[in-house]
Amino acid sequence: MPILTTRFRMMLKRHMKAIAVGVPTSIITIVEARDMYERSQWEHADGLDQYRTGDIVMISHRWFALPSWPERIYSLLSKVMMRSSWDDVGIIVSNSNDVPHILRCGYYGVTYAPLADFLGAYEPRGCAIRELSSLQAQRYKVTDADVDAFARAQLERRPTPWSLLWGAVEDSTTTKHYRYAVQASELAWEVRKMMGDGSSREAIEVKREKLHDTILMEQELTRNRKAEDARPHRRLFNSSLVAECLQEMKLLPEPFPEAYRYGPQDFAWRLPLVNANLGEPVIVFKS
Numbered sequence: 001m002p003i004l005t006t007r008f009r010m011m012l013k014r015h016m017k018a019i020a021v022g023v024p025t026s027i028i029t030i031v032e033a034r035d036m037y038e039r040s041q042w043e044h045a046d047g048l049d050q051y052r053t054g055d056i057v058m059i060s061h062r063w064f065a066l067p068s069w070p071e072r073i074y075s076l077l078s079k080v081m082m083r084s085s086w087d088d089v090g091i092i093v094s095n096s097n098d099v100p101h102i103l104r105c106g107y108y109g110v111t112y113a114p115l116a117d118f119l120g121a122y123e124p125r126g127c128a129i130r131e132l133s134s135l136q137a138q139r140y141k142v143t144d145a146d147v148d149a150f151a152r153a154q155l156e157r158r159p160t161p162w163s164l165l166w167g168a169v170e171d172s173t174t175t176k177h178y179r180y181a182v183q184a185s186e187l188a189w190e191v192r193k194m195m196g197d198g199s200s201r202e203a204i205e206v207k208r209e210k211l212h213d214t215i216l217m218e219q220e221l222t223r224n225r226k227a228e229d230a231r232p233h234r235r236l237f238n239s240s241l242v243a244e245c246l247q248e249m250k251l252l253p254e255p256f257p258e259a260y261r262y263g264p265q266d267f268a269w270r271l272p273l274v275n276a277n278l279g280e281p282v283i284v285f286k287s
Contacts, residue, residue, distance in 0.1 A: 048116050048284065051092050051100045053144050054132035054249060056242065056267050056278060057115070059088035062125045071107045074161055081165065084265035085126070090118075091242045092129075093151045094144055103151045105241040107161050110154045119284070128281035130267070132251075135192045136275055140249040150248050154241060163235035166260050173221065178257045180218040181272035187211040189277050222256055235260040242267065251276050 063075040078087040090104035092115060100115045111118075119127060132139060140147075191207045243259040246252040251273055262271075271278065 048100060048119075049098075051115065051129055051131065052139075053092060053094045053147050054140060054246070054251065054276075055092040055100075056130045056132070057090040057092060057102055057104075058086045058126075058128045058130070058264065058268050058281060059090065059122075059124045060085050060126035061087055061122070065123070068107075074107055078164060078264065082263045082265045084263070084268065086264045086268050088124075088238050089242050089264040089267045090238070091245050093147050093245075095148050096145070101151070103154065103241065103245060105154075105159050105161075105236060105238045107159065109159060110157055110236075110241065112151050112155060126283070128268075128283050130278040130281050132276055133279055134276045135189075135196060139276065140251055142249055147245070147249060150245065157236055159236045160234070161237045163260055164237045164239070164263065166235065173225065174257070174261065177218065177221045177225065178261065178272070180214055180221065181253060181257055182270045184211060184214045184218055185272040185274065186270070187214060188275070189273075192275070225256060239264045239267065246271075246273075250274065 061075045063072045066072045066075060075087045079085060088104070090102040092100045093103050093112070094100055101112055102115045102118050103112050104110070104118070134140075187207060187210055191204060191211060194204050194207065237260075239262045240260045243252055243262040247254045247259060253272055253274060257272065267278075268281065
């Protein structure tokens, strides 16, 4: 009996060791083999020309396909620290020829290139676009030419990619302020939509009262805070550049939340937009 017990323990130990080694390897093999297959089947989506200034491009990179090791490490750590599969974000700006360009801050510099060219060069693991919508006749208060000029002016700026960690480490005041700003934005959107849909006066008043209380709380937090950096911010990375562009378009409040407060995952979820909203993500990275 003791011999069987010893043999059983040795067999169990041997099999457990094989499982411990084999399972992670098999998972990696399956995932990367599937990814290689999807990459070989890549087809650019039709209709990229339909996207306009203000639409958000969310990107999930293949870390191993990025050009340099600093970019690969940055991509992996961004996903871990932000707890999100989206590790990069850009914003669409239409130039004078109405060709959608993507304004994006990479690890080594700011780029401003046609969206189709960007997708063809990087072929990320995933890419989705959220279209900007507004209940007003004009989506934003500045001209496309002004936004294009803003985008070109960013090309000379030096990025500080690791400043993204400021968005991962926050204090309770910053988090609370951001939450109230998002809630006020969503309530304002609901009130405007209800007024257009012909909702009852009582229902609209209830929403307005809640909106008023939320705005008061946000204003109280604003009075107790002081902006750390004057614009343009010294901290420049992918999501902060998109936030600055939306602030330039008067679509995000300023100075709070600060542009460097936003992370790539925020653009996939909820933003404190002013008189605007983002649609559901539309996947454009493969057939």
